[in-house]
Amino acid sequence: MADLTTEPEVQLRMFSQPRFLAAVRALVGTMAQRLGFNEMQCGQISLAVDEALCNVITHGYDRKPDGQLWISIWALPGTPTGLKIVIEDLANQVDPAAIQPRDLDDIRPGGLGVHIIREVMDEVTWERRSPEGMRLTMIKRV
């Protein structure tokens, strides 16, 4: 696991506005490509990050456009390499244990984001930040 005390290779801040999602996806996808992920994996990693940001925008900030999100990306050392992506916010806190994928047999619109994130990434952890907001840590190895 990357040492969180080291500076991330890439870090950016965005406001909770869906129109900026495409730019973040492009950044994440490009970085994944440079680290050796194949095209399909790059797309899926971008998708997982998109879903995580959408969850914060929709549920954490209740679609208010002035919420802040920070995306930090580390390249994992060693072989195989990979990505560690941390998304932090100042949004409503929730019990991490309550963040669960829904039953996929229940065919209905919505609620797929957590399932997608867990399916795509190798390791996923939600935790409360102190004193406010949430932190999502995702790891994907090549």
Added chain:
Amino acid sequence: MDGLGVMDVMDVEGTASQHMSKAEELEIHTEDIPDGIIVRPTGEIDLSCAALLRQRLGKIQESQPSRLVIDLSAVPYMDSSGVATLVEAMQIARRTGSKLVLCALQQKVRSIFEIARLDMVFSIVGSVEEASAL
């Protein structure tokens, strides 16, 4: 820019009509076919524009077409907000007895249907021609 408004309308008497809307980076074209309508979104479908697609599909489904073909050949990316929109359209189609078919999914888009295990729930075919014959 006139956002959600119809930007261009072209009607050909007795054959087909095409309509186009544009908001953000998503364009939505429609084409009448003998037993229904083809919807052709163009662009990435994410949280910023899924509502536009939802609005257009909802309007189209008010007329209860026998067949609703959604051609996704020009959609390089879709997130779960786009998928949710299509699930809702599918549920409306089932209620109204309409046939909803997705066609020409790019591999990255198909991937999200597979991850969500919806690839066996939707009717998904390779081309508009197949969708029209289904």
